[in-house]
Amino acid sequence: MMKIGLIREGKTPPDTRVALTPQQCADVLKLYPGIQLVAEPSPNRAFADQEYIDAGIRMQADLSDCDVLLGIKEVPIDKLIPGKTYFFFSHTKKKQPYNQKLMHALIEKKIRMIDYEALTYDDGARILGFGFFAGVVGAHNGLMTYGKKTKKFSLIPAHVCKDMQEMLHQYRYVKLPPVKIAVTGSGRVTAGLLEIMHHWDIESVEPEDFLVKEYDYPVYTLLKGANLYENKETGTYSREDFHHHPEKYRCKFEPFTRAADILMNGIYWDKTVPRLFEKTDIADPAFRMNVISDVTCDEDGSVPINMGASTIADPVYGIDKASLQKTEPFQNTDATIDVMAVDNLPNELPRDASKHFGEHIIKYILPELLAAQSTILERATICREGKLSSYFEYLSDYAYN
Numbered sequence: 416m417m418k419i420g421l422i423r424e425g426k427t428p429p430d431t432r433v434a435l436t437p438q439q440c441a442d443v444l445k446l447y448p449g450i451q452l453v454a455e456p457s458p459n460r461a462f463a464d465q466e467y468i469d470a471g472i473r474m475q476a477d478l479s480d481c482d483v484l485l486g487i488k489e490v491p492i493d494k495l496i497p498g499k500t501y502f503f504f505s506h507t508k509k510k511q512p513y514n515q516k517l518m519h520a521l522i523e524k525k526i527r528m529i530d531y532e533a534l535t536y537d538d539g540a541r542i543l544g545f546g547f548f549a550g551v552v553g554a555h556n557g558l559m560t561y562g563k564k565t566k567k568f569s570l571i572p573a574h575v576c577k578d579m580q581e582m583l584h585q586y587r588y589v590k591l592p593p594v595k596i597a598v599t600g601s602g603r604v605t606a607g608l609l610e611i612m613h614h615w616d617i618e619s620v621e622p623e624d625f626l627v628k629e630y631d632y633p634v635y636t637l638l639k640g641a642n643l644y645e646n647k648e649t650g651t652y653s654r655e656d657f658h659h660h661p662e663k664y665r666c667k668f669e670p671f672t673r674a675a676d677i678l679m680n681g682i683y684w685d686k687t688v689p690r691l692f693e694k695t696d697i698a699d700p701a702f703r704m705n706v707i708s709d710v711t712c713d714e715d716g717s718v719p720i721n722m723g724a725s726t727i728a729d730p731v732y733g734i735d736k737a738s739l740q741k742t743e744p745f746q747n748t749d750a751t752i753d754v755m756a757v758d759n760l761p762n763e764l765p766r767d768a769s770k771h772f773g774e775h776i777i778k779y780i781l782p783e784l785l786a787a788q789s790t791i792l793e794r795a796t797i798c799r800e801g802k803l804s805s806y807f808e809y810l811s812d813y814a815y816n
Contacts, residue, residue: 417449417482419483420481421434421440421454421485422484422486422490423459423460425490425491426490429457430487430762432545432768433765433773434769437467437470440467440472441471449785450785453472453474453478454467454472455478461765479496481499487504488503488504495521496526497526500529501527501529502530504531505797507521507813508532515813518798521798527798527800529792530795531543531544531795533806534795535795545772546603547610548768548771549603549604549710550608551607552573553607553757554607554679554708556730556755557706558591558677560755561705571585572763573763578764579764586614591615591633596617596679597638597677597678598638599637599668599691599717600682601640605637605682618630618632618633619634626674636671639682643666643682665689666689668691672691672701673699678706679710680707680709680717690718691718693719697720704752705751705752705753712724712756720739722754722756725755725757727759730756731744732753732754733751736752793806797810
């Protein structure tokens with residue numbers, strides 16, 4: 416019998432998402448007779464303790480008798496139970512300085528750390544993630560920001576809605592103006608962005624038409640791959656070459672800054688990938704975009720006027736085009752650009768995001784956990800028994816020093 420515990424989120428502010436919903440816990444007990452499930456009491460979950468109790472899941476304050484512990488965000492060091500197997504987003508695989516002490520503790524306490532972010536298929540694609548709901552909320556927030564800035568319509572924030580269905584319900588009687596939206600990316604975040612485009616019946620148009628035409632109804636264009644990047648020397652695009660050598664490429668987004676009203680950014684970015692535009696570009700009188708929903712939210716990243724993450728309670732800040740300084744948002748003027756840069760967007764729809772996440776855990780991860788051996792889990796194991804796994808030996812200077 417394997418005993419799995421759902422831990423109480425301890426990071427401040429506490430995350431309200433869960434790895435498994437009450438109904439999913441009940442489903443697990445039916446699907447896997449070899450698993451026992453308990454939950455640590457918590458006042459902050461999107462699902463109340465009583466919902467777990469009603470689903471037949473026992474509350475247990477002391478989880479030290481569990482074999483596996485499931486969380487979402489980083490576990491506070493003083494809450495880590497030595498020798499256990501933990502699943503959560505550790506944010507250590509990129510040597511994040513703010514979590515080096517956590518990395519040290521995982522080693523010292525001989526914990527097996529399986530990071531959700533590192534759970535991948537053989538081709539490297541991620542199995543688990545909240546990207547889809549980041550895109551859903553990011554698109555909603557982008558349109559909400561545009562409505563508030565232009566004073567043309569208003570939307571209720573996602574985080575005050577009970578769930579996604581309630582959020583979508585308000586769209587039925589809101590007529591959007593003829594806004595032009597540029598959507599970037601090709602992954603789960605972008606899938607979430609497009610989900611909202613479809614719910615609004617916003618028309619999709621080809622990039623070349625988007626650049627030269629005006630419309631009397633709302634439209635969007637999707638920019639990815641060859642529509643977004645080209646080799647500096649050959650003018651061509653190879654996906655494999657771009658992923659290995661992004662520094663060889665230039666970004667082709669600049670013309671869209673003069674054609675789009677809203678940018679919804681869902682691209683993966685690191686320092687070797689060219690930015691969508693440069694800070695100095697926004698001073699150009701032809702720069703048209705006045706709302707940016709930067710869902711991937713890299714400070715000074717693909718959106719160089721991202722001045723840092725905002726919060727769910729206060730999601731938008733303005734950027735003065737002349738001074739490049741933060742200013743008050745929602746000014747109905749072309750002198751400012753409003754940036755939505757919340758870095759924990761899925762937490763605005765925690766019940767829906769948790770359901771989606773839990774489905775993937777049940778379908779793809781629990782069978783691996785019960786198997787005698789699992790390459791998928793081995794690839795995602797950062798450390799065990801006081802040592803880094805072979806897949807993460809590159810973290811040696813970070814983990815041991």
